Amino acid sequence: MMKRIHLPCFPARHDLHAMVHVPSPGSGAERARATRSLWRAVPWLLLGAWLAILPTQNASAMPEFARRYSLSCVACHSAFPRLNKFGEIFAKNNMRLPNWMETSAQLNDDRLALPDHVPLAIRAQAYLQGRQGQAIDPISGARQSAATDFQSPYLLKLLSSAPLSKNITYYFYAIMGEKGGNGEVLVEDAWFRHADIFGSGIGMMLGQFSLSDSMFPREIRLPFQDYMVYRMAGVTYDRGVLFDRDIGRFGIDLGFTNGNGITDNFKINGTGYSRPDRMFDSDSSKTTFAHIGTDIGPVAVGVFGAAGKQRGAAGPAGMDKSQRNTDKRVVGLDASGDIGANTHWYTQYLWNDWDGFLDADPTRNYRWSGGFAGVDWIPDDRWAFSALYNRASAGDLAHTNTIFEGIDINSLSLTASYYFMRNVKGIIELNVDFQNRTRPTGPYFTGHLSSENYILFGFDTAF
Amino acid sequence: MRSRRFPKRSPVHLAALVLVLAAGGNAQAQALQVGTLRIESTPSGAEVELIGGKAGVTPLTITERDIYPNSYPDARAERYGMITLRHAGCEPLTHRVTLDDLKQDLHLRLDCIASASTPAASRVPAPLAAPATLPPAPVPSVPQRRLRQLEVLQELLDEGLITPAEEQRVRRRILQPGTHPGH
Numbered sequence: 001m002m003k004r005i006h007l008p009c010f011p012a013r014h015d016l017h018a019m020v021h022v023p024s025p026g027s028g029a030e031r032a033r034a035t036r037s038l039w040r041a042v043p044w045l046l047l048g049a050w051l052a053i054l055p056t057q058n059a060s061a062m063p064e065f066a067r068r069y070s071l072s073c074v075a076c077h078s079a080f081p082r083l084n085k086f087g088e089i090f091a092k093n094n095m096r097l098p099n100w101m102e103t104s105a106q107l108n109d110d111r112l113a114l115p116d117h118v119p120l121a122i123r124a125q126a127y128l129q130g131r132q133g134q135a136i137d138p139i140s141g142a143r144q145s146a147a148t149d150f151q152s153p154y155l156l157k158l159l160s161s162a163p164l165s166k167n168i169t170y171y172f173y174a175i176m177g178e179k180g181g182n183g184e185v186l187v188e189d190a191w192f193r194h195a196d197i198f199g200s201g202i203g204m205m206l207g208q209f210s211l212s213d214s215m216f217p218r219e220i221r222l223p224f225q226d227y228m229v230y231r232m233a234g235v236t237y238d239r240g241v242l243f244d245r246d247i248g249r250f251g252i253d254l255g256f257t258n259g260n261g262i263t264d265n266f267k268i269n270g271t272g273y274s275r276p277d278r279m280f281d282s283d284s285s286k287t288t289f290a291h292i293g294t295d296i297g298p299v300a301v302g303v304f305g306a307a308g309k310q311r312g313a314a315g316p317a318g319m320d321k322s323q324r325n326t327d328k329r330v331v332g333l334d335a336s337g338d339i340g341a342n343t344h345w346y347t348q349y350l351w352n353d354w355d356g357f358l359d360a361d362p363t364r365n366y367r368w369s370g371g372f373a374g375v376d377w378i379p380d381d382r383w384a385f386s387a388l389y390n391r392a393s394a395g396d397l398a399h400t401n402t403i404f405e406g407i408d409i410n411s412l413s414l415t416a417s418y419y420f421m422r423n424v425k426g427i428i429e430l431n432v433d434f435q436n437r438t439r440p441t442g443p444y445f446t447g448h449l450s451s452e453n454y455i456l457f458g459f460d461t462a463f
Numbered sequence: 464m465r466s467r468r469f470p471k472r473s474p475v476h477l478a479a480l481v482l483v484l485a486a487g488g489n490a491q492a493q494a495l496q497v498g499t500l501r502i503e504s505t506p507s508g509a510e511v512e513l514i515g516g517k518a519g520v521t522p523l524t525i526t527e528r529d530i531y532p533n534s535y536p537d538a539r540a541e542r543y544g545m546i547t548l549r550h551a552g553c554e555p556l557t558h559r560v561t562l563d564d565l566k567q568d569l570h571l572r573l574d575c576i577a578s579a580s581t582p583a584a585s586r587v588p589a590p591l592a593a594p595a596t597l598p599p600a601p602v603p604s605v606p607q608r609r610l611r612q613l614e615v616l617q618e619l620l621d622e623g624l625i626t627p628a629e630e631q632r633v634r635r636r637i638l639q640p641g642t643h644p645g646h
Contacts, residue, residue, distance in 0.1 A: 066562065070563065071544070071561070072562060072565055074527040084534065085534045089540075098625070099624070338534060341532075341533065341534065378533075381498065381526075381528070422498075
């Protein structure tokens with residue numbers, strides 16, 4: 001959760017406004033293998049050396065908001081993409097500064113605030129990853145070992161945002177090609193937000209957003225590794241509406257989303273053929289979620305809850321979607337704070353109830369839980385170091401011989417980010433998998449059958 | 464049988480080596496001054512106040528982080544991104560730092576009473592180019608400045624850029640006897 005922000009008054013236009021087992025050297029064969037490993041490591045060493053000796057350059061970043069308001073990236077980021085206090089205020093303030101109107105095209109029309117340029121920004125990531133994990137087919141058990149991958153591009157995002165009126169701001173981004181998925185464009189965040197519905201002081205966001213953004217927004221994390229429990233719990237992107245308001249010392253979010261998926265509109269009688277609005281919610285139920293946050297001394301704490309429906313799991317190893325809607329509930333606690341001026345910590349835990357989730361035993365309720373904890377240390381303008389620990393237990397989903405045994409995670413990611421520029425960084429990340437490997441518990445090849453240690457090098461930039 | 468083409472020890476060893484090599488580059492990075500801003504003023508010797516408090520006197524070089532700290536007390540939020548210069552005999556001057564300022568040195572001219580500014584200016588001469596390039600600044604009277612500020616305030620209110628409550632608060636501050644308008 002972002003630390004609760006008390007919006008300052010902007011008085012005038014001029015005010016700104018995973019553990020790796022290391023065998024000990026023994027037989028000659030092992031020594032020979034170690035020598036071969038060293039030779040294989042030469043390219044990696046060269047890459048590391050290159051990263052270390054790259055000439056440093058003077059910093060001057062120019063992403064969209066920086067261009068619009070003639071501000072340095074430093075104004076909003078402690079280390080890109082992590083926001084500092086002012087950056088959080090900016091985001092909460094409908095992603096605008098009080099002088100936003102001055103940044104629009106001057107058309108002598110009080111009712112038209114066209115951005116004076118197409119407000120686009122790009123974020124691009126490219127990585128080179130060495131991984132110990134194996135891809136194992138849950139049905140056949142066939143194993144595919146690929147030790148390295150050029151994950152380039154890993155991600156190419158097109159982002160856009162601008163204030164459109166006194167209270168309305170839009171924001172969207174589309175991912176063009178992620179993890180080699182060329183030929184696809186994936187829209188994640190895409191919403192309008194009105195800052196003050198009917199003068200009530202309530203903000204309303206309509207569109208597609210991540211439920212977990214009420215706690216810790218994933219896009220602004222420093223590590224490459226994700227906040228895994230959010231993905232496992234299914235509290236990421238969905239279409240819906242989100243209301244927010246500050247009441248005294250509390251910040252309250254209340255939202256509703258489609259919850260269990262959208263589908264083609266072919267079932268509607270009449271113009272079910274060639275409809276323009278092709279996609280629609282698959283049922284009348286909606287997921288309701290809320291988050292209440294406040295500051296207790298120097299610690300920002302929050303409570304999250306969500307209740308709704310999700311499709312159950314069916315078929316071999318639970319890999320297919322069931323025809324049944326099943327109840328799910330999520331409760332979360334989050335906390336964050338600062339240690340001195342350069343260190344920020346955060347932690348999250350989620351408890352999940354999935355009633356009758358598996359078709360194999362629809363009378364059973366499944367409970368599982370997990371969370372993460374991390375710390376970012378930003379000693380200067382060139383370096384940022386992060387540690388992220390992900391932990392989750394499959395709970396009642398253990399030994400079900402479904403892919404949901406894979407909820408188990410116990411890994412530590414250590415990340416070093418070097419900022420060539422404010423908006424261009426090179427990262428090195430090591431993920432150590434502490435989870436013990438397991439054997440299949442039934443006919444299917446599920447569970448933690450392979451360790452997932454990895455090391456990753458790459459670039460991350462926004463402009 | 465497990466296939467293991469990627470040697471188990473490699474990730475840890477490589478990461479350690481790479482980090483050691485990268486750390487060696489850190490010394491080079493720290494030798495650079497990243498994102499600095501040199502502030503000069505006419506007259507020089509003006510006290511520079513930032514969001515974190517008094518930073519020194521002009522000519523002064525500060526970093527971007529001095530202007531944009533990652534955290535600050537809520538009570539000083541209005542000073543985020545701002546520089547205020549104070550000099551005896553001169554009107555305080557508050558300036559919002561822009562990207563253009565960061566690209567070049569910032570030279571600010573204070574509005575001073577002639578008798579007070581002359582000694583200060585003679586002690587530390589301003590850069591040679593400054594007097595020729597900067598137009599002489601008119602020195603309006605205090606009531607004139609207050610009038611202009613009230614006009615701007617009304618414009619902001621009319622444009623909906625500030626709320627009536629904010630307008631009233633700032634108006635009171637401008638009209639409060641004994642305060643220096645302009646900051």
